[in-house]
Amino acid sequence: MxxxxxxxxxxxxxxxxxxxxxxxxxxxxxxxxxxxxxxxxxxxxxxxxxxxxxxxxxxxxxxxxxxxxxxxxxxxxxxxxxxxxxxxxxxxxxxxxxxxxxxxxxxxxxxxxxxxxxxxxxxxxxxxxxxxxxxxxxxxxxxxxxxxxxxxxxxxxxxxxxxxxxxxxxxxxxxxxxxxxxxxxxxxxxxxxxxxxxxxxxxxxxxxxxxxxxxxxxxxxxxxxxxxxxxxxxxxxxxxxxxxxxxxxxxxxxxxxxxxxxxxxxxxxxxxxxxxxxxxxxxxxxxxxxxxxxxxxxxxxVTVHGEEPPRIIVVPTKDARIYALGIADELRAHVSTDVDVMGRTVRAQLTYANSASFDFAVIIGKSEMQTSKLTLRNLRTGEQESLCVQEIIDRVLSYT
RNA sequence: GCCGAGGUGGGGUAGCAUGGUAAUCCUAUGGCCCUGUGGAGGCCACGACGCGGGUUCGAAUCUCGCCCUCGGCCCCA
Structure with a gap:
């Protein structure tokens, strides 16, 4: 040892x-x-x-x-x-x-x-x-x-x-x-x-x-x-x-x-x-x-438990990793946001997101980069929608 | 300083009074199966006998000392 x-x-x-x-x-x-x-x-x-x-x-x-x-x-x-x-x-x-x-x-x-x-x-x-x-x-x-x-x-x-x-x-x-x-x-x-x-x-x-x-x-x-x-x-x-x-x-x-x-x-x-x-x-x-x-x-x-604020993880595909950093920065101004630093595939990133108890994933790939509409996935329910950054922030902040 | 109960991978454990396989199983972690969608499963990897001495051909197992943890005593500004 x-x-x-x-x-x-x-x-x-x-x-x-x-x-x-x-x-x-x-x-x-x-x-x-x-x-x-x-x-x-x-x-x-x-x-x-x-x-x-x-x-x-x-x-x-x-x-x-x-x-x-x-x-x-x-x-x-x-x-x-x-x-x-x-x-x-x-x-x-x-x-x-x-x-x-x-x-x-x-x-x-x-x-x-x-x-x-x-x-x-x-x-x-x-x-x-x-x-x-x-x-x-x-x-x-x-x-x-x-x-x-x-x-x-x-x-x-x-x-x-x-x-x-x-x-x-x-x-x-x-x-x-x-x-x-x-x-x-x-x-x-x-x-x-x-x-x-x-x-x-x-x-x-x-x-x-x-x-x-x-x-x-x-x-x-x-x-x-x-x-x-x-x-x-x-x-x-x-x-x-x-x-x-x-x-x-x-x-x-x-x-x-x-x-x-x-x-x-x-x-x-x-x-x-x-x-x-x-x-x-x-x-x-x-x-x-x-x-x-x-x-x-x-x-x-005493048993105290503060309200846990919602947490986002940005999940980029291989091509979108650089672009995703900019998005993460915008999100961070308002919400706790993580980005992958392990070089993981999308699948592996979502597996991690699940075991680490994130609330939302923002999935970014080629199509998202083109349209500037990002995929917001609610990790509790599995629901997904296509939203711009500001809409994501509003959606997540109003989430309880 | 004193009394009692304990220390086996990151966490949880089997083994220990009857020393003898390269130390068991679960879980966690990393990777792969799976090149843009998680929770399941399979495979691989990682990883421990608290420390030191003694007995012995051989010690996680017996023995001594120490360290540490837990509960209590002393003390409590």
């Missing part, structure tokens, strides 16, 4: 069919974001390694693609996009008028064990609203998240919680125990959580029929209540869920997630919250709210 280069572990190739689906979803997301007044932002594929260790701690070095360049700089392929966006803010946008609203779509890289819905190169679509910590800002971002999912026909309810409550419950504990508690909650491991101090309190709040009133007894949840009221106004369906832990210390209050069913262990398709990060990167202590959508997981959860 020939020597073959394998695709790097945890990466994927996307063939045209898959890409059409991905582009379709991407376009929907972009349209929604733009209609909500968010502008696209793009950042480098690699950044200083520090950008990510400052945000997430030294431990993430193990899960990151990092390298030293020839100038001795410690760099990393981006494992996520929130930190880069906040770096941009800290670098050059601190005095821009607030709020700032950005969306992004890009690939990220993590050095992890690949498994279902988890790859080493994966795509994130996300949104950041920078400059406000008011309930209106949080509600807008959550509503936007819901509209994004809806744009692909996903009616996943967004789970909304507040870290204020869990933090109030565990405030007396040392950092380590508190972090453990957060992790157990995130995993839903209530058995082990129960053994921690105040674990039972947390469980009773999370599992209460009316978690809001339970939570009210341990912390002020006015902000959350206001957000929820706004979501009601915006007709956004949500579940109050104080079991959303997101243990990272930069989250400031509201947190939310969305899940897709039947996706196995990696079923979280969206996650976000209110946070403060810019000051870690040398900026001011600006508040922000954002979320990231796991694009690849969304693609597994």
């Amino acid at each position: 020939k020597r073959r280069l394998a695709r790097p572990r945890g990466t994927r190739d996307f063939l045209p069919g898959a890409m059409a689906k991905r582009r379709f979803a991407e376009l929907r997301f972009r349209n929604v974001a733009e209609r909500w007044g968010y502008g696209e932002i793009a950042t480098p594929a690699f950044e200083p390694l520090d950008l990510f260790t400052i945000k997430s701690g030294e431990a993430i070095k193990d899960e990151i693609y990092s390298f030293t360049d020839r100038g001795g700089r410690a760099l990393a392929l981006r494992p996520e996009l929130t930190a880069p966006v906040m770096r941009v803010y800290a670098n050059e946008l601190q005095s821009a008028p607030k709020p700032l609203k950005f969306y992004y779509f890009g690939d990220c890289f993590r050095y992890e064990r690949p498994q279902s819905g988890r790859y080493r190169q994966f795509w994130q679509f996300g949104v950041e609203l920078i400059g406000s910590e008011r309930p209106e800002a949080d509600a807008e971002v959550i509503a936007l998240a819901q509209h994004m999912l809806r744009s692909l026909g996903l009616e996943a309810k967004i789970h909304v919680g507040s870290l204020d409550v869990l933090r109030a419950v565990f405030c007396e504990l040392d950092d380590e125990t508190c972090a453990l508690a957060m992790r157990l909650i995130d995993k839903g491991d209530f058995d082990r959580l129960q053994e921690l101090p105040h674990g039972d309190t947390a469980i009773s709040i999370i599992e209460a029929p009316d978690p809001l009133s339970e939570a009210q007894s341990v912390a002020s949840i006015d902000h959350l209540l206001q957000v929820l009221e706004l979501l009601d106004t915006l007709a956004i369906a949500y579940d109050v869920d104080f079991g959303i832990a997101r243990g990272l210390e930069y989250y400031t209050g509201i947190v939310f997630e969305a899940y897709a069913h039947d996706l196995g262990a990696q079923n979280q398709v969206l996650g976000g919250g209110a946070y403060r990060l810019a000051h870690l990167f040398g900026g001011d202590d600006v508040p922000a709210t954002g979320f990231g959508i796991g694009f690849d997981r969304i693609m597994r959860a």
